[in-house]
Amino acid sequence: MTERLSMCLIGPKKGGKSSLLASLVDCVAQSAFGYSPRLRPALQPIAEAEYDPANAAPKKADLLSVEQGDYERLRREFAEGGVATDTLDTYEYRFRLTVNGEAPAPALLPGPWLLEIIDSAGEIAVPPDGAEVAILNDVKAKLARQMLGAEAILIVLPLVRLEDSGWSGNLARLIDRLALSPEKKLKRLVVVFSQYERLFARLGPSAFTYACDPAVARHALRKSLRGVQWLDRLRALESPDGGGVSVRFTVCSAYGFVKRFQNPNIDPHQPGERRFRRAGLDGARAYNEYWRPFLTAEPFLYAALGLDSAFTFSYAQLDARQEEG
Amino acid sequence: MRSIATNGDDTAEISLDRLHYGKLAFGATLRVPATAGYGVTLRSCDLQPNDDQLLSPPRLMGLRRFEPDLVDPASRRRGAFLARVAPEPNARRAIFLRARFRPEDGEDGHGRLYQQSAVWSVSAADWRRHPAALLAMTESDLEALPDLATEDEAARYNAAPARYLVRFLDSRDVWSALEDALEETRWAATTLEFLARGAETGADATLNFGADDFPDEAEFLRAVGLALQFLPESYPRWREISVVSGLRNAPEGLCLRYLPSLRAAAHATAVAA
Numbered sequence: 083m084t085e086r087l088s089m090c091l092i093g094p095k096k097g098g099k100s101s102l103l104a105s106l107v108d109c110v111a112q113s114a115f116g117y118s119p120r121l122r123p124a125l126q127p128i129a130e131a132e133y134d135p136a137n138a139a140p141k142k143a144d145l146l147s148v149e150q151g152d153y154e155r156l157r158r159e160f161a162e163g164g165v166a167t168d169t170l171d172t173y174e175y176r177f178r179l180t181v182n183g184e185a186p187a188p189a190l191l192p193g194p195w196l197l198e199i200i201d202s203a204g205e206i207a208v209p210p211d212g213a214e215v216a217i218l219n220d221v222k223a224k225l226a227r228q229m230l231g232a233e234a235i236l237i238v239l240p241l242v243r244l245e246d247s248g249w250s251g252n253l254a255r256l257i258d259r260l261a262l263s264p265e266k267k268l269k270r271l272v273v274v275f276s277q278y279e280r281l282f283a284r285l286g287p288s289a290f291t292y293a294c295d296p297a298v299a300r301h302a303l304r305k306s307l308r309g310v311q312w313l314d315r316l317r318a319l320e321s322p323d324g325g326g327v328s329v330r331f332t333v334c335s336a337y338g339f340v341k342r343f344q345n346p347n348i349d350p351h352q353p354g355e356r357r358f359r360r361a362g363l364d365g366a367r368a369y370n371e372y373w374r375p376f377l378t379a380e381p382f383l384y385a386a387l388g389l390d391s392a393f394t395f396s397y398a399q400l401d402a403r404q405e406e407g
Numbered sequence: 408m409r410s411i412a413t414n415g416d417d418t419a420e421i422s423l424d425r426l427h428y429g430k431l432a433f434g435a436t437l438r439v440p441a442t443a444g445y446g447v448t449l450r451s452c453d454l455q456p457n458d459d460q461l462l463s464p465p466r467l468m469g470l471r472r473f474e475p476d477l478v479d480p481a482s483r484r485r486g487a488f489l490a491r492v493a494p495e496p497n498a499r500r501a502i503f504l505r506a507r508f509r510p511e512d513g514e515d516g517h518g519r520l521y522q523q524s525a526v527w528s529v530s531a532a533d534w535r536r537h538p539a540a541l542l543a544m545t546e547s548d549l550e551a552l553p554d555l556a557t558e559d560e561a562a563r564y565n566a567a568p569a570r571y572l573v574r575f576l577d578s579r580d581v582w583s584a585l586e587d588a589l590e591e592t593r594w595a596a597t598t599l600e601f602l603a604r605g606a607e608t609g610a611d612a613t614l615n616f617g618a619d620d621f622p623d624e625a626e627f628l629r630a631v632g633l634a635l636q637f638l639p640e641s642y643p644r645w646r647e648i649s650v651v652s653g654l655r656n657a658p659e660g661l662c663l664r665y666l667p668s669l670r671a672a673a674h675a676t677a678v679a680a
Contacts, residue, residue: 095444096519155474159520165475165508166521169445170428170463173472205444216446218460248442354510354517 086133088198089385090229092256093238094249095204098276100167101336102238103175103201104160105375106382107153114338115379116296116391122183123383127153133176133196153177160336161366163354169217172202172225179386195386200228204249211251230263234270234385241275241306241333254312261315261324270328270388271319272381275306279335279346279376290344293376296392299333304400307331317397330384330394335376347373421533421541423503423569424451426462429523432553436513439521440556448554449563454528461495464506464524469494469658475508475520481618481667482653483507486524486551488624490542491649491658492531498646501534503527503545509553523551527569535645539581539632540573542650546628581636588633594620598634598663605661606643613657617669624652627665634663 091099109115110125117123129151131138153175159165167173179195206217206225229235237253260266281302282289292298307313319327337347337357349358359368377393384394427449430439447459460466465473468489478487486507493500505525512518527549534541554563588595594616601614621627631650638645647660657664 096441155476159475162475163517164519166430166445166511166519168473168522170465171472203445205446210442210444216456216459218463220460352517354512354519356517 083192084194084196086196086198087234087386088200088228088232089234089236089382090200090202090225090232091236091238092202092207092229093204094208094210094240094247094253095166097204097238097240098336099204099238100156100201101160101164102236102274102276102334102378102381103199104156104164105336105338105378107157107177108373109375109377109379110383112374114374115377115383116393117380117383117389118184120184121181121389123379124180124182125379126178127151128176128178128196130174130176132178133198157366161369163356167201167203169203169205169221171221172200172206172228175199175201179383181387185387185389197382197386199382200225200232207256208249208253210248212248229260230266233267234272235260235268236381236385237271237273238276239273240277241302242277242280250311254315257312257315257319261318266325268319268325268327270330270385271316272384272394273316273329273331274381275303275331275333277335277337278302278333279337279339279348283346283348285345287344289346290339293335293339299393300395300399302333303331303395307400320397328388328396330381330390330396331400332377332380332384332391332394334378334380336378338373338375338378340372341374343372417575418572419537419575421529421537421571421573423571424453424528425566425569426450426454426458426526426528427524427551427554428459428464428526429551429553430511430521431556433556434513436515437509437553438513438516439511439553443556445521449566451528451568452565453568458528461493462502462526462528464504464522464526466494467491467502467504467526468506468654468656470656473506473522473524477655478507479653479655479666479668482624485624485653487654488545488549488628488652489649489654489658490534490545490651491660492534492646493528494658499531500528501531501541503529503541503549505545505549505551507551509551523553525549525551531646535640536575537573538635539576539629540571542628542632542635544571544573546625576636578637581633584633585637588630592630594630595634598631599637601663602634602638602642602648602661605647609644611659611661613662613664615669616663616665618667619670621665624665624667627652631663 093099107125110123113119177197179197180193202225282293316329318324320329340347340358347357349356357369358372360371380391380393428447430443431448432439486505489504492498493502508520509523510516510518511521644661649658649662651662651664
């Protein structure tokens with residue numbers, strides 16, 4: 083039976099929300115996730131008309147306009163260095179998810195799942211603390227509506243320099259409001275730490291090996307979460323009074339690690355932050371030879387299926403590790 | 408937005424309200440600091456916060472979202488341009504928009520891109536009276552540049568309108584210039600025919616020009632300004648006319664568009680929307 087699921091990507095600006103989404107389909111296609119390869123998930127971008135035939139808006143044709151799917155455009159922009167998501171609207175991307183292999187029963191329904199993933203500028207939901215950000219009221223109201231109507235929320239945070247973050251107060255307040263909202267439909271919340279590859283920048287060809295160890299990810303998460311003021315606020319969401327939401331923590335890297343060479347995929351010889359690429363080719367093709375995203379499917383698959391991978395950690399798992407330490 | 412003030416001779420003063428959307432920047436290369444987020448960074452004193460939504464670039468362009476690939480490659484540095492009567496119902500203002508994507512790490516940087524735009528708003532009556540002058544002014548002065556993080560915030564949200572002096576054009580001079588263009592160029596006849604047919608049919612249509620028709624945007628706007636200046640007061644679809652440069656999307660209505668990378672066309676082409 084087809085199931086529709088809505089999920090919101092939120093987090094501070096420049097945290098990697100759009101990059102996470104842009105690399106999602108490639109991550110699934112390359113099986114670059116922590117689920118068993120026997121799960122064999124498949125993910126395909128679909129049009130609004132397929133997700134919601136009753137309410138899809140007809141599109142005007144223009145011979146000279148660029149006709150391409152929104153997700154294809156997002157992927158292309160990611161390949162070209164990325165574009166900061168504006169605050170003038172929130173943006174919905176839709177996918178069909180199927181699971182074609184073995185899945186541990188009884189958690190799994192037969193599917194397919196039609197996913198609506200809502201991306202938005204970080205300034206809207208998690209503005210910098212103390213800053214007066216002029217956001218259109220309509221846009222704020224729309225995102226608030228979408229968050230209350232979402233079955234899952236993915237909070238994307240940059241892993242590096244978390245202690246310097248100037249947005250943690252606003253994130254804590256947002257979590258509080260979510261916990262107190264009786265009308266929310268939220269079932270799952272995933273905290274995703276992006277830019278995981280940067281922890282391994284000095285490990286060269288050993289980087290991927292270390293990154294692939296779930297114990298390393300769990301250690302990195304535990305270290306990053308130490309002293310974070312919003313952590314206990316999240317626990318309130320898990321309590322029955324907070325809605326009994328399943329909370330998970332994971333790591334990911336949209337740039338990932340270089341195929342064959344295994345080092346973090348940031349080319350130091352390119353201006354700005356660019357992945358390694360094959361000279362002489364244009365666009366996404368130039369990157370494909372080397373690019374392997376890392377675990378960017380994890381938060382979405384957990385949010386959709388409620389299925390844990392080797393890299394999704396519950397409070398209980400993180401606490402247990404802490405006690406061991 | 409203020410109405411035109413005549414000066415008792417053949418000139419008049421036009422007042423333009425301004426609104427900038429994007430990010431604040433600093434330094435010689437106008438780098439965006441890590442703390443700067445998107446927002447309206449400048450608003451004329453005669454505009455209200457409610458205008459932010461009405462004057463948002465995608466809304467003015469008739470788009471759900473403004474994206475880099477909608478800007479003609481040859482227009483990327485300066486940005487796309489749009490002039491039209493504002494799309495809100497019974498609008499009494501016309502808008503001029505310049506919008507582009509620039510790197511966050513400075514003008515010649517290689518970092519992430521973000522949207523920067525500048526809007527001028529004038530009374531629709533001024534746009535109707537002075538299309539040639541307004542297009543010339545915007546071509547010369549309307550730039551999508553970020554405001555400076557060092558500038559006083561109160562001043563940016565209470566900016567004085569820009570004022571320009573324009574000359575009333577004699578209709579005989581306009582016709583004379585157009586007559587020359589009809590003899591010497593291809594665009595004049597094509598444009599006038601397009602506007603005449605648009606008035607007859609009432610259908611949405613776009614007239615595209617490319618690099619074979621005009622060497623640059625300035626020439627295109629000069630030509631279109633002349634053609635619009637020639638239109639009689641009674642032209643029925645004035646409010647539906649838009650002038651677009653470097654944007655690969657045409658608003659509804661009658662659109663006169665210049666795409667500098669469009670070279671394949673042997674001459675201007677009209678496309679029914």
